[in-house]
Amino acid sequence: HADRRLYSPTADQNIVVMGAGNWGFALACLIGYRILDSKKYQQASLTIFDPRTDIAKEMGLNRNGPGPFKDTLLPKNVFVTYDSSAAFRTASEIIIAMKPADFRTNFEKVLETSEQGLKVMIATRGFLPGSNTLSFIEGHEMVRRLGRKDIELFTLSGPVDPDTLVEGNTIKGILAGPASGIETLSDLFDRSYIDAFLSDDPVGVQTADILARIYAVWISFLKASGRITDPVDIGYL
16 A cells, blocks of 8 residues: 555546446556556556446456456556546546447446546447447547546547457557547557557547457458468458
8 A cells, every 4th residue: 555556536637447447457557557657647546447237346346357358367456446436526537448238337336426527438339239329429429428528539449359458469549539538548558568559540440440340250261161261362462
């Protein structure tokens, strides 16, 4: 507790990662070490929120991640909670790293609980079930319906998986959204092995992410079935 960057309800900057799954754990590790390594974040706190009480309690107690990260510990400055009020009331930046099926319910908690302006990075990938809508478009509509003019939405994407974030492999991520504040947000991911591409087209970035994975499945099928074998053909496709 001698480290001031451990969780504090009086911190100037309260960053929340929503979701204690692989994505949430990996992003919390990345940002947690970024905060610990930089003096500019001495007054910042970092929280993982997950509505599943048992999951949040276990991660908060044992400090290890799910599945492939069972032997990896969270940075010492990450606080874990299932209490939405504690997580969102004074949040300043939020990263939604939840499955599409859980997006609406949990983003509603953010909008109902938060008491100040905040920047929301949506890392949910794929269409939302039932409507085939992009999470950014749905989030934008939810903000509009509640008349919250103090919330800025961004998308966080790219050819990245949780393993590469935790292992420190060289990656290229994409942060997309309004120009105001995007540079400040990208600083949270400023690590030697990360190259962040900034875009002003969050809808285009989420659409491209879905298409890229469709292309990957299709190419894998063509290769496995012997329809294409030449690297030039694969690259062209």
